[in-house]
Amino acid sequence: MELAAFLELTSQRLPTVDELTSACEGLGIRFARGQKGEPVLRAGSDVTEEAKLFAKLLKREPWRSRVVETKVAQADTEEVKAAKPPEGATIVMVDENARPCKYDECHMWTWVGANRWYYAKDGMP
DSSP: OOHHHHHHHHTTSOOOHHHHHHHHHHTTEEEEEOTTSOEEEEEOTTSOHHHHHHHHHHTTSTTHHHHHHHHHHHHHHHHHHTOOOOTTOOEEEEOTTSOBOOGGGOSEEEETTOSSOEEGGGOOO
């Protein structure tokens, strides 16, 4: 979404999550997780000054964190759904106390060489 269209829309009502994220992505602003797992907006050095100011403004809005969290959570969910261990990979499963467990007791899982853990409730290999 172009910035002008977004501004016109927001003069009438609050934007939806999809409208806000579309405007941000149109300006080159990315959604990510910070070092502590918190949702953040990132405007790279290659974006316009307008985009940097827009990202700065969004950091001040009271509803910003919910919008960014929703977008980041959607991306996380898509990543989890796409999680597929490589053929022949060793699967590691742990229970709620981080102890190795059987498939039906699994709380989190990963595979040897993966860069993250997955919650069993979101899908198992």
